[in-house]
Amino acid sequence: MVKGQTHILKQARCRDVTAWKISNLDESGAFFLFGKLRWGSHETMPCFHCGTVDSHYFRPDQFRYRCRHCCEHFSPTTGTVFQDHKIPFKKILQGCMAFIHAANGVSAHELARHIDVQVKTALVFLGKLREALFASRDRRKLRGVVQIDGGYFGGRPRSRRIRKRTPQQIQQHIEEKLKGDPGGKKFRSKINIENLARLKNRRVVMVLREVSPAEGVGGVATVIAVTKSENAEEALALALTHVEEEALIMTDENAAYNGLTAAGFDHRTVVHSIEFSSWDGINDNQCESYFARLRRHAIGVSHRIDPKYLADKAQEMAWREDMRHKTEGEKLQHLIAAIAQTGMSKWWRGYHQGHHRPGEIVWLLH
Ligand SMILES: [Zn+2]
Incomplete structure (x- = not known):
């Protein structure tokens, strides 16, 4: 947090769009708001089929537009992860707001009660939002100060003392x-x-965070990758792929990062057994902040993370970290842009009919 400035969550402008404001809309209001968030206007919009920008005919009985030129129908969700949705626009927006309001994510069971749908519907809804965030992730190279660290998630053996035995x-x-x-x-x-x-x-979530040069701002861009272990080969490959050559890389003293200096990076380490931050400001605290949020999600929301969907959830938490200084309206705008950019869902369409994503997303294999 910047010194002398009120935290964003305490400012009135943070509440520019809230679940309460969405709940006061009727279905057509939600429809037009969705259109405005996607196209920037609810009066003129591009036809999904022929691309002509015009004020197309609105069909209030069907909640969709009819193109003035090619006569095809489309709606704000056409060509997005929510194409062919069966739940109303208002529920989609309320589901998005529940997703945005939750600091550590929301579970399918909780969301199902928020928007009054079946748990399996909520599960697919959340999966589609995570898919959109994963597909639209920022792919630019990190620059300036970059902190790198790895954390273990999932696959924890039970403590011997609490093992359960049958009579x-x-x-x-x-x-x-x-x-x-x-x-x-x-x-x-x-x-x-x-x-x-x-x-x-058990998997390792590797995180690379670009830190703002401004005091008190912290991490501003986050890249995640799921690997089988915290090893030198993958750490170097990740740095070469996602970090600019001139960057200053800060890590802990783990041997996996020993090859960074030889590869030409300006690499500094902090010895965690002695201090959290060295006298000249070398630390990986922004990575620790990220892991804290992902761990709160794993313990308090998911309870258990299947390795198959670890990358999705890790990317969701990276998005939450990067958006933490934004207002709720800005987050909604960003989420709808991600939804529109992704196209139709490849991972969650027909999930309950047996169409599942094959395998987990592990870095370098994908
Ligand atoms: Zn058209």
């Missing part, structure tokens, strides 16, 4: 002990193998 397993344990098997070795090893198998789902 039969406890009985078996006692019997094996009585037979002379010290400590019930057979039983213990079986439980441990099952528990350790959870490690297969």
